[in-house]
Amino acid sequence: MKPNAAATAAALHYTIVPKDLAGHIFEVTLQIAAPAADGQVVSLPAWIPGSYLVRDFARHIVQIRASSGGKKLALKKLDKHSWQAAPCRAELTLTYQVYAWDLSVRAAHLDASHAFFNGSSVFLRAHGQEDQAHVLEILRPANVAGKSWRVATSLPELKAKRYGFGSYVAADYDELIDHPVECGDFLLATFEAHGVPHDFVINGKVPNLDIDRIVADLKPICEAQIALFEPRTKTAPMQRYVFMTMVVGDGYGGLEHRASTALICNRNDLPLTHQSEMSDGYRSFLGLCSHEYFHTWNVKRIKPAVFVDYDLRLENYTSLLWVFEGFTSYYDDLMLVRSGVIDEAAYFKLLAKTINTVTRGSGRFKQTVAESSFDAWTKYYRQDENSPNAIVSYYTKGSLVALALDLLLRTESAGKKSLDDVMRALWQKYGRDFYTRSTARQGLGEHEIAALIQGATGVDVARFLAKYVYGTADVPLAQLYAGFGMALDGAQASKASLGVKASRDAGDCKLAYVYEGRAAHLAGLSAQDVLIAINGLRVTAADVADGLHSAVGRYRIGETVELHAFRRDELLVVRAKLQADDMPALSFTVLEQAALLRPSWKKTTRR
Structure with a gap:
């Protein structure tokens, strides 16, 4: 929802322009109409939500100066990412240059081909004024190539036209930095998922790209996820969504935002107009899109309690990333098969690969998945050559925990309940009104998940969590799958x-x-x-x-x-x-059609 006219008039105003494309420099101007009387403090975040590593984005600020009433104003640096301007009575203006040469989804990147930025990398926070409206003016670069550039962002337009340069608006600072921006001569395709427009934006050269196939595949995936959380109304939590993808020769990753995602992928992973088969790379890309889209609910609105109000200056610790990343990693591929984009054989091949990856490393016997979540800042995001021997991934083992929980809940409830019911309970309690409620926002407490699961399904999972989440035992998938017409087989190593x-x-x-x-x-x-x-x-x-x-x-x-x-x-x-050979080679044998793949316990006939 856009701020009203009065709020916009009193807003903080940012202007960003790609100033030096060859030098990779953005110039940003921040105008603060009513600076703090004792000297306005500003700072840049040290990390970006969704990527749990302190990155100290302020180190990329090349120059910064302050002025008021046309006169230079003293600016004192307080620490590695904070400054304080001298007291002034008139409007405070801060002008600074940001070096942008990080070709990833986490920060900012600028050259002659495009401009991309996350707000956490380029927009200073005005302390004490975070809840005001924030207006952003995005200016076109002053070069010939820039004349054909467009703007892709889910940030609401103020005076700008859709895909155009001009002014955009956010209700507060948190919203300002939660809508990344892509500028360039990009390809664009649009589809609707349950009435909500979705843009697929791609920057980078891909000869003979089949963009129509991509959106045709994304549409049912998005609709399946919307229907999972709101099965009756099919209501999405955003008015518009943007997939923005940077194509490179070698790269893979994504970062979630409240109404968009930033993606980076390998050129060879994308489908071509003259190819009908689905490659492993394209299947992985669709899984990435599905993963980041699922975060629209699980992380961006359903949050750990410690993430409700991020402290972007330092680490925010939680032992629950196995729920937020692990559950999302379980549902990303599951949504591909539920939506009909891949078949069951392909799904079980992906699942077997995950199981084999987890059981390869001995670190899973030394670190619990809850500890892995808590240690993300120091271990998972700072991996070294000994990591397979020392840690376990809250993504991959977390996804197996989610799978095992789903099987357990379906078994114990005689098919009446599943992990879907848990996700809907989380959504209804924490997520549905997260950005709209007038009361204080809530998040999942560190030790509330067992009670929430039991409340949603009637199944007591405390012993399960103690053994497989807070302990290091391997989840008993073969045992749990036995009642689902499936066998999990392991080949004897011969090499x-x-x-x-x-x-x-x-x-x-x-x-x-x-x-x-x-x-x-x-x-x-x-x-x-x-x-x-x-x-x-x-x-x-x-x-x-x-x-x-x-x-x-x-x-x-x-x-x-x-x-x-x-x-x-x-x-x-x-x-x-x-x-x-110690590389596990587990695979699935489907004895009969697996009920797990369907939203309901009952078998359905494949169309």
Whole structure:
């Protein structure tokens, strides 16, 4: 909802212009009509919601100056991301330049091809005035290419026309920084999902891109998610939604916002007009879109209590990311099959891949998924070569916890309840009125989930959570699936393995990960060692490309091989006894059509 005229007149006014495309510089002007009497304090966030790492965005401010009444005003730096202007009676103007060369979904990026920014990277917060209306003027760059540029954002227009440069408005600072902006000569396609317009925006070169296929696939995915949370009214929580996608040669990621998402993907993952089959890359891209769209409900409106009012200066700790990222990771692929975009065989292939990924790392026996959530700031977002041996992902194991809960709830309630009922209960209690209610906003408490699940389904899951969320046991998927006409099978390993993950480094074979208890580890090799030969045969780039399977596959399980490797500039010669390949190879056998895939317990006939 747009602020009223009176609020807009008293608003904070921002102007942003792509000033130097080759130098990657945005210039931002902030005008504060009524600055604090004792000197206005301003700051830039240290992190962006949805990406749990302190990034210190203020380090990209190149210059900043203050003025009032046309005269320069003193500006004191208080800490790494805060400033205080000298007291003044007239309007305070802050002008600053931001270096934007982060090709990701988290910050800002500017060159001759496009301009992209998250508000948390470029808009100073005026302390004490966060609840006022914030007006943003987006100016066109002063270059020839910029004449064909358009603007893509879910931020409500004030005087700007849709997709045009001009003024936009936010009710408060939180809303201002929750609508990223993409400017450029982008491709645009629009579809409706239950009456709500959705834009799909793509920037980057993709010859023969089948954009019509993308929107045709996204439409049922979005409609399935809207119907999940509001099965009776099919009402979406936003008036308009924007998918904004940056295409690169090698990249993958997304970041959720209240009415949009910023995505980055590999060019080769997108569908082409002359290809009818669905590639693995395109299936993953649709899963990414589904994941970020699900966050419209689960994270942007249903939140942990500590996220209701973010403190963007420092870490905000919660042990519940397994609910917010894990549950979302479960539903992202599930929505692909429920909407009919992929078939059941493809879904179970994706699910088996997740299970195999989780069971590969021994870190799952050392860190609970609740601890993984809490430690996101220091461990998950700061991974190193030992991470597979030390941590578990709240995304992937969290998704398996969600799957197991869904199976358990369906079993214990004789098919009357499921995890869908839990999501709707969370939505009704915390999310539906999050941005509209007049009373104080609420979020899920750190220890409320068990009671909420029992209230929504009648099933007591306290022991389940104690064992699999607050403990390190593997979720018993094979046991839970037994009653659903499905079997989870594991192939016997027949290939020899060193127990490493290798990467190519300037033609060398560098050991990225050395899994503990495996052959290389027991022989004394470490991550970052450069493996140069196995039994006197050079390790080649082709060997690295196939994960060393060919090079090691020449030998039998239990056979001892001699390894030559460099650690720094010192040659190591060690002997390793090869073990069976430790990469899990679980797969599903569907004995009958699985009820889990459907919103209801009853089987349905596939059309």
